[in-house]
Amino acid sequence: MKIVIIGGGAGGLSTASNIRKYDKDAEITVITRDENIAYSPCAIPYVLCGEVDCFENIIMHQAEDYLERDIKVITLAEVFEVKASEKKIGYYLLNQKEDLKEMEYDYLVIATGGAPFIPPVEGSDLEGVFKIRTIADGQEITKWAQKSKKAVVVGAGLIGLEIAYGLKKRGLDVTVTEMLPQIVPRSLDPDMALIVQKYLEKEGINLILGHPIEKIAGTTKVEGAVFGDQCIDVDMVVMATGVRPETKMATMAGCELGRWSISVNEKMQTTVPDIYAVGDCVEVYDAITGHNTQSLLGTTAVRQGKVAAQNIVGKKAEFIPVLNSMVSKIGNLEFGAVGLTKVSAIQNGIEVISGKSRALTKARYYPGAKRIDIKMICNLQGVIIGCQIIAEERVAERVDTMSLAISQKLTCSKLSNMEFSYAPPLSMVIDPIILAAEDACEKLSKLNNNHKK
Amino acid sequence: MKIVIIGGGAGGLSTASNIRKYDKDAEITVITRDENIAYSPCAIPYVLCGEVDCFENIIMHQAEDYLERDIKVITLAEVFEVKASEKKIGYYLLNQKEDLKEMEYDYLVIATGGAPFIPPVEGSDLEGVFKIRTIADGQEITKWAQKSKKAVVVGAGLIGLEIAYGLKKRGLDVTVTEMLPQIVPRSLDPDMALIVQKYLEKEGINLILGHPIEKIAGTTKVEGAVFGDQCIDVDMVVMATGVRPETKMATMAGCELGRWSISVNEKMQTTVPDIYAVGDCVEVYDAITGHNTQSLLGTTAVRQGKVAAQNIVGKKAEFIPVLNSMVSKIGNLEFGAVGLTKVSAIQNGIEVISGKSRALTKARYYPGAKRIDIKMICNLQGVIIGCQIIAEERVAERVDTMSLAISQKLTCSKLSNMEFSYAPPLSMVIDPIILAAEDACEKLSKLNNNHKK
The missing domain is CATH 3.50.50.60 (FAD/NAD(P)-binding domain)
Structure with a gap:
């Protein structure tokens, strides 16, 4: 089985690695225009601010590392042609533009990412x-x-x-x-x-x-x-005005585009047989609104690569709609969010209430406790559809807890009764998430009482 | 409405505060043998090791603070009699043992906690x-x-x-x-x-x-x-050889005891009408085995107090079976767990596999990334029933994510496809939880293949 992957970012390489995990014999080739592969674009600002020493550090792997796993990586190469009917691509190396080469595939994976807008x-x-x-x-x-x-x-x-x-x-x-x-x-x-x-x-x-x-x-x-x-x-x-998906290759191959970028089904298949697409160049479904959306996240690309790989090797896998959970750290401040904001919910015609808490990241008496702010968005049935969290520590994992709660369609009432672990240096005896959920319950209950009046 | 609460720990005071939240007029009295109320016993070791300055700091409230909310607290007092048929208790102050006093109640809450064994x-x-x-x-x-x-x-x-x-x-x-x-x-x-x-x-x-x-x-x-x-x-x-529930008061009142301690229903009602019990002195149900168990945690007491209070004021609330999630920090090491261990699963006759991951708390290239170890226990249907996590940071919230996953009866396969937030200073692009879930999936798949052979 010959697999050609166009793009050496998170989506392309995740596809390659996962195929190799399940199939020792597949011929896997990754072609990329870039000089480097497998680096973390999200890390560039952290090199700039000096928290990470140098750009070399954020390159996780070299092409040679992939060769060890029998994955061929061709860098500084441009794909100029996709002949879907013949299952072939044409490409050249950037330093030998006249030497046009061809490569056959059983499966093609388009992981061309995005370009700055x-x-x-x-x-x-x-x-x-x-x-x-x-x-x-x-x-x-x-x-x-x-x-x-x-x-x-x-x-x-x-x-x-x-x-x-x-x-x-x-x-x-x-x-x-x-x-x-x-x-x-x-x-x-x-x-x-x-x-x-x-x-x-x-x-x-x-x-x-x-x-x-x-x-x-x-x-x-x-x-x-x-x-x-x-x-x-x-x-x-x-x-820093956003990213536009790179869809040129997909268009060349005859793949249909959706509202934002390449249209794929839950198996990450494009509309052209045996051509998959993953990463920033595809569009996905929003788990809450059901609408097509973009999910320009490395984690999304990695998860899509895994799904594409599993389907290519004949396993069943589906990419589920996204909640677009994100987190960032700037200086000492962490902030993260998942699901819809109140503003985006209203824009989507969803009536919501929001519960808030301002609490601490440790027991009140514990030295170094930081302020934490949480805002939880619920629809009028109490189902949580979004959450935003800001503190100087311990934000990312709380965002993940909320992602899970939202994916399971939990109500604020149910969440307010959940078990949270506790130790004075690590948390409050009543977690700030519970406090926000309780506030949401109260808002909802007031709203319902007003409606009855 | 007159409410008498015996015990000034997390369970008793959580009941008192929550009743006041819903009912401005209730007469609430808390009676405790202790000199201090509302302190955090979990914090005592952290004073001992010097991370918290002094014992005074871990007393969250004084009796006077409760008076402000019209909650009367009687400290250094012993309840010597509960007359359930007359809805009265008898008590005396420890420094006036001969002066026996009586108090009537509409609802009595037993929150007598436990004593060291x-x-x-x-x-x-x-x-x-x-x-x-x-x-x-x-x-x-x-x-x-x-x-x-x-x-x-x-x-x-x-x-x-x-x-x-x-x-x-x-x-x-x-x-x-x-x-x-x-x-x-x-x-x-x-x-x-x-x-x-x-x-x-x-x-x-x-x-x-x-x-x-x-x-x-x-x-x-x-x-x-x-x-x-x-x-x-x-x-x-x-x-430090464990805690035994204080059931003397409950026995005096005629409440039935279960296998471990006071028997209560999901509303936190004992078998005697209008007598509730909460905290270390009651037994609960284990969410996974369904068996009676103890949950000697401050968070459990707080949650039970809320449920008791809601039922006392006429709202509906149920205490759900426990997963006993815990976390601790010793020096720089955090470790936590939720649900069953592999050992306890086997003791309970549950066949299990376990998935493990050893990864990092930040991107590999990010300075200060710590090792993290995760062990995930699943039954043979893949449903996650326990998890243990150890690292020098970011353990507690991951335990909470796993509590939620276990409470929702998620399989390792489903969890391995979940969204996790990512930023290089805060996490790996594939979360260690996902790696452990993937390992569990592989173990399960090998086991199923062996069974087929």
Whole structure:
């Protein structure tokens, strides 16, 4: 069995490794345009801020490591053709463009990921304007930052904020700008976003919210950035304005696209026989709304690769709709979310109430206890459909607990009676999650009483 | 409505506070033999080891704080009589024993907790032999430890180990002895217990396993402890040999006892009308085996108090069977467990397999990533029935995630496909829980293949 995988990121390599796990004899080839494979793009901001020493560290494996498992990796190669009817692809090495090669496949896996989206703003082609996706991007930003004093980061999503913190730690004066009136709009409600915003401001990061970037000024190099009636002098601009799926290969192969990107079924099969697709280039279903959505997460890509691999080797596996659980750490602050925000629930026509708690991460008397804020979103039947958590520790695993609760369609009432483990240095005797669930129960009960009146 | 609560620990005070939450007019009286109320017995070892400054800090509330919420607390008082037929109790203050008082109730709540069990060993009444339950016990141990050099802690359960670590931190030479051949036998399997044992030994704590204490030697004061053919010179002995429920009051009231302690239904009602019981003095059902069991946890008492209160004020609430999730922190090591161990499953006649993972708490390249060990127990249908987790960080919340998974009767296969949040400083891209679940799936699949052959 010959398997060709286009793309050497989390999705492609997870597919390759999982196929090898189940099938010792499969011929597996991974082709990627990139120089590096198996690196963690999520880690780039942490190199920038100095928490991880260097970019080499975040490359988890080299092509040779995969050879040991008999997985062939061809780097710096471009696929220029997919002949689905003949089950062949055409490609060339970037340094030998005239030498066109062909490769047959029994199964093709498209794992082409996404590319940074740069809004069509005047000046976005100036020197000193950066996108952020690959290690090369990270290296360029780091190099340029060494000779810069003032930076603007466009986009207050996770990556934007993480990069902003990294540049701040490198001693730059940093301003983050966001078109929408709040930071992290995809994952946090305005009230929760404000807690993160205050932390960033305390760390000395400037924020301009509710203004799109209108123009990057400069002749050859960046000199300023214009928002509304403000113009800021800057030496560099980082565009953290989102990712667009790379669907060129899929289109070439004749795969149907959905609303956002490549359309796949629960087995990760595209509409073309024997062609699978995984990772940032496919669209998925939202577990709560049922709508098509994007899930641009490394964990999603890894899980999809496993499902694709299992189906390719003849096992049954289904990729389940996503809750898009996320977590980030900026400085000492962790924040995470899963499911819908209150805002996104309302946008989806779902009536909700929200329960909140502000408590501590350890027993009150225990030294080093940190404040924790939780917001839990429930529909009017009490079923939990989203949760946001912010604290200086112990956020990620609580997000996972909430993912499980949401996936099991638990009500706030049921969750408020759950068992939580307790020890004074590790938790409160009544977990902050329970306090938020109890608050949600009370809100719901008041609402129902008002309806009866 | 008049409510009398006997006992000022987690169960009694949780009942009182929750009744007040729902009923502004109820007359609530808490009677306790203790001088202090609302302290955290779980915190005593952390004062001993110096992580919490002093015993005063772990008293969360004073009697006066409850008065503010119109909850009357009578400390240092003994209930000597319960006349269930007349709905009255008799009590006296410890400093006015001749002045017998009476109090009527509409509902009585027995929250008398437990008392340390001291095995009938020769010498256990010598000076320098301590039990560990109350703040006064903690204070006496601390005082005696100041003039001691060598201590023996009898019992390698949680409290025993935590106390041992505390004494070690105070500079004593400490030996822990345990009748069974492993530490933490109730919550950890031998293989997992060994990881904790090695940590303790590295911290300089001596362990004698598989030997009951046979004799405490000395004339008036402790001088030695005898196990098998060994006699250790010691200045002090702490008996951490378990807790026995205090059922005297319940017996006096005519309440039926079960196998272990006071028998209650899911509303926390005893067999005597209008008498409830909560906390360490009642027995509960094990969610997995269905058998009666004890759940000597502060969190259980708090949850039971809430259920009792809701039923007393006329709301419907049920206490669900327990998974007995626990967590502890000793030095830098966290360890926790929920549900059955492999050993206890086998003892209960349940055939099981176990999946294990040894992974990291952060991305591999992230500085400060710690090793994490997980063992997941599943029945032969793949349903998860227990989990044990050990690491130097981020254990407690993972235990909670597993509690939720077990309570929802999730299979290892389903759990292995769940979403987990990811950021390099906070987790691995494939969570260690997923790795353990995948290992369990493989073990199960091998077992099924062998059965087919």
